[in-house]
Amino acid sequence: MKRALFLDRDGVINRRIVGGYVRSWEEFELLPGITETLPAMHAAGWFTVLVTNQRGIALGQMSERDLLEIHERMQQELRRQCGHELDAIYYCPHEKGDACGCRKPQPGMLLDAARDNEINLSASWMIGDSESDIEAGRGAGCGTIRIADADEPTAADHHVRSLLEAWSLIAGFV
Numbered sequence: 001m002k003r004a005l006f007l008d009r010d011g012v013i014n015r016r017i018v019g020g021y022v023r024s025w026e027e028f029e030l031l032p033g034i035t036e037t038l039p040a041m042h043a044a045g046w047f048t049v050l051v052t053n054q055r056g057i058a059l060g061q062m063s064e065r066d067l068l069e070i071h072e073r074m075q076q077e078l079r080r081q082c083g084h085e086l087d088a089i090y091y092c093p094h095e096k097g098d099a100c101g102c103r104k105p106q107p108g109m110l111l112d113a114a115r116d117n118e119i120n121l122s123a124s125w126m127i128g129d130s131e132s133d134i135e136a137g138r139g140a141g142c143g144t145i146r147i148a149d150a151d152e153p154t155a156a157d158h159h160v161r162s163l164l165e166a167w168s169l170i171a172g173f174v
């Protein structure tokens with residue numbers, strides 16, 4: 001069984017567009033943190049899984065093909081910058097009211113990833129910048145780390161300011 005780091009995308013891997021969606025590669029801006037930490041995550045034996053809500057597809061702001069292209073370019077860019085890419089990518093293209101089971105705060109994407117990749121959820125972590133990420137992580141039985149600037153109230157096990165800090169925390173536990 002693998003242990004995984006489930007990573008939210010917007011606000012963790014790349015800069016979040018407040019009030020909008022990243023609809024093309026031109027709008028995708030890697031945040032500092034992932035290229036510095038991904039090689040270390042892999043070296044320590046963590047399986048890395050992107051879990052992202054992409055409701056912009058349901059809203060018709062982009063196509064599923066646009067999203068797949070963004071993710072392909074993201075993986076290329078990660079490989080180019082740090083020699084590593086994310087091990088798996090799961091996304092929810094649905095609308096809030098769709099009751100799909102995969103849209104965070106539902107834990108569906110984490111449960112699917114665990115089934116597909118033999119992941120031990122209780123030995124895994126969900127890292128995200130929204131409380132819905134934390135809820136999904138808790139629902140799947142993972143440890144949870146919230147990345148946020150301000151001291152917002154959170155149900156997460158830990159609260160940090162950056163992905164770098166989240167990784168320091170995890171690396172210090174094992």
Ligand SMILES: [Mg+2]
Nearest residue numbers: 008010011129
């Ligand atoms: Mg986010």
Ligand SMILES: [Zn+2]
Nearest residue numbers: 092094100102
């Ligand atoms: Zn969904």
